[in-house]
Amino acid sequence: MVSPGTRTWSIGEALAAPFRRLSSDQQRWLILTLLAIAAVVFPLIDRNEGDIDAAANATAFAVLALGLNIVVGLAGLLDLGYAAFFAIGAYFYGVTSSWQFHPEWSSFWEPFRWLGVVVHYHANGEDVVHFTLSFWIAMPLAALVAAFFGVLFGAPTLRLRGDYLAIVTLGFGEIVPIVVRNWPTLTNGAMGLNGVQAPSLFGYSFGVTSSPYYYLGVGLIALLIFVSSRLKDSRVGRAWMAIREDEIAAGAMGVNRVKLKLLAFAVGAGFAGATGTFYVAKLQTATPDMFMFPVSVMILVMIVLGGMGSVYGVVLAAVILQLLQSWFLQDLSGWMHVLGRAVGNEWMQQIDLTQSIELIFGIILVLMMLYRRQGLIPATRATRALTLEQQTALPSRGTIDVDLRVVAPSELKPGTAMLEVEKLVKAFGGITAVKEVDLRVEPGSIVALIGPNGSGKTTLFNLITGMNAPDRGRISLLGEDITGVPSHLIVERGIARTFQNLRLFNNMTVLENILVGQHSRTKTGAVGAVLHTQTMLAEERETREHALEIVGIFGNRLMPRLNQVAKELSYANRRRLEIARALASRPKILLLDEPTAGMNPAETLELAEQIKSLRRMGLTVFLIEHKLNVVNELADKILVLDHGEKIAEGTAEQVHAKPEVLEAYLGRKVAHA
Amino acid sequence: MTFGDVLIQQVINGVSLGAIYSLLALGFTMVYGIIELINFAHFNVFMVGSFLAMYILEALGLNGQNVILTGFPLVGVLAVALVGTMLLSGALGVLIERTALRPLRGVPGTAAMITTIGVSYILFNLVLLTIGADAFNFPNPMPKVRWGEAGVVLQLREVLVWIVAFLLMAGLNYFVRHTKMGKAMQATAQDQEAARMMGVEVDRVVMITFFLGSALAGAAGLVFGLYYNYTNFAIGYTAGLRAFTAAVLGGIGNIPGAMIGGVIIGLIESLGGQLLEVRWTDVIIFSVLVLVLVFRPSGLFGRAAVTKS
């Protein structure tokens, strides 16, 4: 607040003052309301049909951008063939509601006529069936058909790396228009569909005026902004972003990558399919040339410009680029012509700036990637810096009240191991990383796994957590065989892990990271996310409470930083966050891979205490460590691995006495020196 | 022509076509092999290269197919054109690397690839806006020599393409395997960090990689123009997709693989067109691309580095 009298206000500040007094949420609502009013009122102010038409086209592309935003921006799957789904939606409606098919009339068609799907057309000597599927039914149907193809085209890409995935989707994006062009009986090929029907509402046909389409388009944008926002801020949205950030970690946190990637493709394709119907109904024709690679690139440019993952950014960018193309450049060229005539410059009189729009697209792509990769409206909001107090607060150890719902020792049959590994073998090419390893971890104990670098410790973890499948051997959890179970299901069974080299979801906040950790314990799907069902709201509440409890374990280390993105945290805090994330899945046993790596002695001791307290809660811990003081202090039992084989097992004293262990660490000569 | 004759002719067609795709795939696959970047702009550097070659040949006094040379003058003119085109295209490649790609060197994910899409668009549209959409009659001093007439025909231009493609491939292979810079490039391809720690100037290596790759694209542009007596602003597009598939098929990053991949794609195109219909060629080639990437991403000869663990 500027107190009057200390300095004079500028006009801008004076005007903005009442606005600044509102809370940020209220500010947001105000901006949105103003924009909505502007959108509704626009055709009444500017009565030029051409302008309204261009705006209606812009709405279609805004919806396309929203759809691609889900696939690329949220889930991180670079789809370069998105126009294919646009085409599929368009031709679905085009074929079911135009003159493309006109078989001879027969009584077979009577029930369809009764349903209103076809019309018996007899005039000009013809007696045929005219397909007239209602636009309002066709649009959701087209979305479903396109979603089906989204799954079909996405399925082969599931295991591919980013750039290869892009190329495969590009391939599909090219194949669809070619098929359309070469299948004239279905699509009239290159000549384009004839007479696609305009939508009609309560008997009023939209015809060729632009305003009804414009309002329909605005309605579509509003609806899909709503759906996108709801999805983004939900379990599904977080799972998508986790896949985008680090697929492997996402799987290890319980995210079923196959299902969620296919869901992303399907939802994105669905948006495009619905838009295709809208677009072709407006145009009343469709040609395969309308859906080629440059359209896919244009939508990509829109989301790069707007901000990948940012719902409003993408809509803004789509509107800007479309209007640039249909209004500004044409008008600007006109102004240039006038200027050229006035100045007498030949070149200026002839110039047509609309030619340069593709060049502008290319320049936008390059400049945005180089200088502002997060786009115009970044998806992750900048967070407030911590106050001085918070930054200089003395660290406090947390209290342990968290209910991890572990299996209490008394419930188990005596003698059941928490984790048991029998004769496990894994080879990569010529190298056997894990050779006939046996081990047992008793419930409620802390077991440490040590050994020189390259001895196969992390590989063993990967086998236990389902990231690789063993060649031979058996792994069981509480007596149940879990050999070969994939990583996202392992979490459900009760094994959680951290990673040697930190695999956090870097662009997600601390809170979001921990919420993803609970993915396997929650079940709200896309539908629940959009509709905000009671179950979903209850689930969100519970998961947030649980997350706060877990964060409390680490005292005030993470608590004030809940809304900071993970990559901004200090190294030690990132390590803690990874543990918190693993704890969130309510595991029975926690696998920690070098949890104190890189921490200073004070931090190391603190973490060791926190791990001990976890054991007090009944959690079993199995950790890989190099710092022998930590190992000695924490571990009930130590296992030593060298070149994939277990060479020692026992308490700290037993293990350190063994010559094989010394040899493994220090070499033969020194060991026997 | 007997059916046997037709088949042989189509095989010759396919292999010649394939040689052009190989040439185009060479530079592309080399760049990918060393910095793991899918460079969309490569194929428009090829297009720009063919225009550069056209201007060089016109400057040397050639015009359409009206001026025919033989012997030393012919070799001399072609050599000048080749060297000039390669140098200029290489320079273009270095410019692209320096301005658009170096700043993105450490960024994970597909950011760099998206940038190459942007660069590709920029090149394409600059040519379209300045030179226009016309097709051009490419100056060609080679005499029209052909062997065979009614049956199977072999043309001098086809032999030229094979010779140039093979020589360039052999040259590139030798360079990469037996020179110091080539070894530095191999090291960078394996592990950039480690190479840097061994004293390899990674920045310089990447720059030379781009120079070479783009120079090869330019050479492909010259050969294309001489082969078809034609060039225009759109030649990068389809030739690009075919060459890309050839690189992937042969094993992306593998130089002899690119040659073999190119020939296979050329044969698919000619034999597929003969036995089915030419209109389906695109669908067939794209299907090959998708199938290879999904079922055998390392291609025929490449390193397996495509899937995640």
Place this chain on the structure above:
Amino acid sequence: MTSIRRRLLLATALGAGVSLAIAGLGGPTPAQGAEKSVTIGIDLPLTGADAEGATRIKYGAEMAIDEANAKGGVAGYKLDMMTLNDATASAGQYDPAQAATNAKKFVSDPNVVAAIGPEMSGAGKAMAPILSAGDLAIITPSSTNPDITDPKFAGQFRPAGKAIYFRTVTTDAYQGPNMANYMRDTLKMKSVYILDDSGAYGVGIANAYEGQAKKIGVKVLGHDQLNPKEADYTTALTKIKALNPDAVYYGGVAGAGVKFVKQSYDVMPKTIKAGGDGVFGPEYLSAVGFPAAEGLYATNASPHVTEDPAAQEWVKRYSERYKVQPDDYAITAYDAALVIIDSIKRVAASGKPVNHSNVRDAIQSAKVKTLQGEVSFDENGDINSRVVSVFQIKHNPKYPVDDIIHQYKYIGVAPQSPAS
């Protein structure tokens, strides 16, 4: 509020302000002096793949309009041109959606009394219903797809009933089949292989040709498609060579056509090559060159103009003014403009207000002398004279290589019905 939010608000306000300003102003309004003026709309794909041809068309129409203005206008009205581009970057060529938007712009501007265009039938399909609703006539110099004026599809393309899509070219319903007749009767063709370039125009004319060829007993050995984006057609050409047809007919435009002519000269120099009006153009001369282009047959969907002395002088005027050679469509565009000018004159003379409805009626009843002869339209909007002229490229060294008037030699009319 946060700085990002403040910036966003500022940007939105700025953007909204600028866009409203430009939208409201809608581009520069031409200087309206004391004189009356009317606007003729021009819709062409001025960028992208068809840009060269579209520009030549524009020049043709422009020349007629400028000449009329130079003579003091038409019945006291100055003629303005509203030139709109129906190509978009994403399509890379004409875009039906953009054509529809342009049609709406024409219809909503009361100054626009008639329009010229589009070049491509795909755009025409999108524009026709809108123009019909607005009772605005458009004359196309080059769109030859028959569907748009076919009474069978009247419900879709002219829902208001009256014809609004006029043509100064005839349609592929005549161009293709007539050439088949010609080739069988005059060129003694017994077998043919047909190619098209997968575009809307090419597929239409090739199919029409094929239908007629089969009807008159010519053996059709096959019908395949060339991809304009591909560089190499030797596969298809080798296949065709092996089948040994008397002739190859190509339906399509220069994108694939130029390469087809060039490469077929290598593979089968002795086979007859023919095409529609898509192979009549300077690119076939400049990009293909001689001797490869020699002997190519092309048709014109209008009576021949090249031998008319008035046309020679016109060609000289055009090429001096615009520094490019005119092609077939530049002539039909010029003629289309002449029809509109004449119609405006007649409306003004009859005392009725010069608006789009009256001008449409006048166009419907037009009988105008033009470069291609007398132009009048039937009740569907098609040109009455259904003459298809046949040309053959014969190198005339006295003239520049890309001079279409002198390198394409007129050799006769393609008959509407076969000889037997």
